[in-house]
Amino acid sequence: MAAGRRQYPFHLIEPKWQHRWDEQQAFRAWNPGEAVPADHPFAERHGQTEPGLLPKFYILDMFPYPSGAGLHVGHPEGYTATDILARYKRAQGLHVLHPMGWDAFGLPAEQYAIKTGRHPRRTTEQNVATFKRQIKALGFSYDWSREVDTTDPEYFKWTQWIFLKLYNSWFNPRTNKAEPIETLPYPPELEPTHAEHTPPDLESKRRAYRDSKRLAYVTEAPVWWCEKLGTVLANEEVVDGKSEVGGFPVIRKPMRQWMLRITNYAERLLNDLETIDWSNSLKEMQRNWIGRSDGAEVDFEVADCRFEASDSRKPIRVFTTRPDTLFGATYMVLSPEHRLLDLITTPAQRAAVEAYKAEVAKKSDLERTELAKEKTGVFTGANAINPVTGGKIPIWIADYVLISYGTGAIMAVPGHDTRDFEFATKFNLPIVQVVQPPDGKDWRGFVDDGVAVNSANTEITINGLPTPAAKAKITTWLEKKGLGTKTVNYKLRDWLFSRQRYWGEPFPVVWRNGADGTVYHEALPESALPLLPPKLDDYKPTPDGQPPLARATEWLTLPDGAKRETNTMPQWAGSCWYYLRYLDARNGATFVGKEAENYWMGGGGRSKLQVSGSRSQVEGSKAQSGGSGGFQPTPGVDLYVGGTEHAVLHLLYARFWHKVLFDLGYVSTPEPFYRLVNQGLILGEDGQKMSKSRGNVINPDDILKEYGADAFRLCEMFMGPLEMTKPWSTKGVEGVYRFLGRVWRLFVDEQSETEFEQNSTADPDRSPEFLEKLQISGTIKDVDPTPAQLKALHAAIKKVTEDLDGLRFNTGISALMVFINEAMTWNTKPAAILKSFLTLLQPFSPHLAEELWSKLHSALGAKSPALAYVPWPQFDTLLLVEDTLEIPVQVNGKLRDVIRVPAGATKTELEAAALEAEKAQPFLTGKAVKKIIVVPKKLVNIVVA
């Protein structure tokens, strides 16, 4: 292909229009109250309308991490989809917000800094510049005046500010929302008796209590520390008790960590999924992650209790989702980290228990939960009492019980739980039946719903009850007897929010020594923001395992002796709220202005929209166009597009922050992203995932150089449905590239083009000038279109409009192709028809469309308005009506003939015509007609005996 002739001079057209859009800030969105310059295309379209009165459309991309590798073909997939929609909505008269920015904190720049000493900021800036150049070359209609960069102090100042809000809030279970920490009630024993002066030790206790309730709190959590690498490792980076890189030993080391109390929001994060328009699978992933389980907590007394005296008879509490199987609990299992373990272990078993604990402690979480692993465990020597049978059951420990879920202990029902069954089989523990499966299946290991059996004592029976009823009855009984309570558990854990890194947001927190010798934390005032990271020469952690920030000894200690927090925030922090900063990106006084937030997030925009209803022009997709995609103002981002890799963490974290900000009154909607679509992965041409090692990586720069941005955009969309995983096809680019070439040749005079080619070859430097002299084809005339031409156009308008409403870009493009294939056959091409076609082409391939639009207008001697703001055409269904229709005739459901009938043919006429259809005769003669199905305008089916 490299030797092939260019289909059209995209290499001149694309930079020309990109430059023009930049120059006039063509895609700038305006906040309420902003004055739009009269010569801006937005003003040309909307006049002097106050921008805040227009209906808004906020369309958001997941902003990229600017890696050193540059853009890959997956990025432009989502970006092209959103840009097409942004341009479409803009043409429909909506006020579109379409921003872009950089999620630029992250490990690669830091690792590069450790190796080379080069400051991560410089690496980051360079990568951002590359990404920006590549993205701009694609002609996306972003409002670059709102660009954000999470590593910019003007940005992370507000990330730190939001952290302070979390820090200074608590979750009030009564109101089910976050509230300022000042509203926190204290337990009676912590209430000061005399208002004048609080004793220091009480103040200290109150502080400890307060700190334990904050949404941002500190805890000691074990992390993996690798001495040789001098760094902390994630669970995934530890294999077989050694570092994945280098195979060095690692140790479990408790470190002070910041946590965010996302678990308080579990129920709201779960329930509010119902209110947003996300795909089922995505919601399901979030539901799984939150992991709600309904069940009961049940207390088991320890038999022959050895700690009775010292510890006031603590029972062991378990969580179960199957309280109906309580009669089948034949043993208990504690997690090896359970707090009562030391107390109950008998002297005879202590050595075995200690050995097992030590072995487990070496394993990573990943290894403990490895697939198809043989069960292990040891007996503690102690027994518990089954509260419903009164029987003595042995207490074991095993690593299949996790300390971090439920109560860290289980009742084992080996008859009806797969894991307990395996364990009991291995260690010869008793297995009894308490559930009867339906249709005589084997009860051993039967875990589904059935009917309770062998489940009665002198006070209660649940025998004969189906599982749900049995659960309800036994739970009520347990509650009445004080043996248990109905409980809900979540898999979701609090968010470990600190990292031992350099290239992240420093915490606006200092540590002080209390009068009583305790060390406590204290938030910096908002006036101290942004808190910048210190200058360092070496970005490694300190030799004694302190985070890199601890190397900045001068920065570390404040004049008053307080010490700064040396952890930094995780990369997720900046991406938790960037969509809010876009709304008011240059506001120095607040993280987002109230009016801007209210308008763009649509929290209070509805009444305004009604005011503007008659004034604004929301063309297309109204009643007449028939599409259901008519404008509906939605609360939050109207459409968010990005990859599935963020289906859980980013989206959950962002929803969490948003809800906190909502509770505190800083934003006006409970959910940030009303509609979300995941783009599918783009695989290599060989159908494998793109990777350097396979050598199948496609570089967008190469495609751009060869085919241009318009063809690249089309190609990305034409490969298949947005949400589907699909292989890249360079042949496919050539297909859409040829289509754009046909569009070009349809508009441009052949003779004039030959001259352009010759001149450009002879004098390439002047080719932009020659481009301006290219003539529009003489076959394009300002004449009235024929009915057939109108029909072709309106069929295209209808199809493209409906497909864009349904995000079906591939079939929309095919409709454009169908139109061009037909228009190629016309001897005379009415200018009005081609103009309308260009408005359809504009969202997909804006550069070519703008160029031809402007040429067409000058050929007609007319002033050419910016195509990007020209109203989307409406289709007229009347023009699509056919005079006669081709109706398939089936006999017994099989196609036998096609008849041509007047469009208005009645049912009776259709029947009669079908019965006479020539090719149907052999299948009708001599047969009795039982029934004739007539679907008006569609088909006739003759049913014969």
Add this chain to the structure above:
RNA sequence: GGGCGCGUGGCGGAAUGGCAGACGCGCGUGGCUUAGGACCACGUGAGGUAACUCUUGCAGGUUCAAGUCCUGUCGCGCCCACCA
């Protein structure tokens, strides 16, 4: 193991329960060309000279009619995974 999704020509993919295969790629024939891997026109699911027959992973079912709905089954992809 659990959940979600998907199986249609040589390939990517189209089809509100109503003519399966739109559109593109590839391939074939012809035209234009000194020539083309550029462009234009036509053809292109399989079998059959034809009439016709077969065809949406496989097996059933519902229906006048099934790629589409239901049941089972096989295969592929993604997510979660000892969560009690």
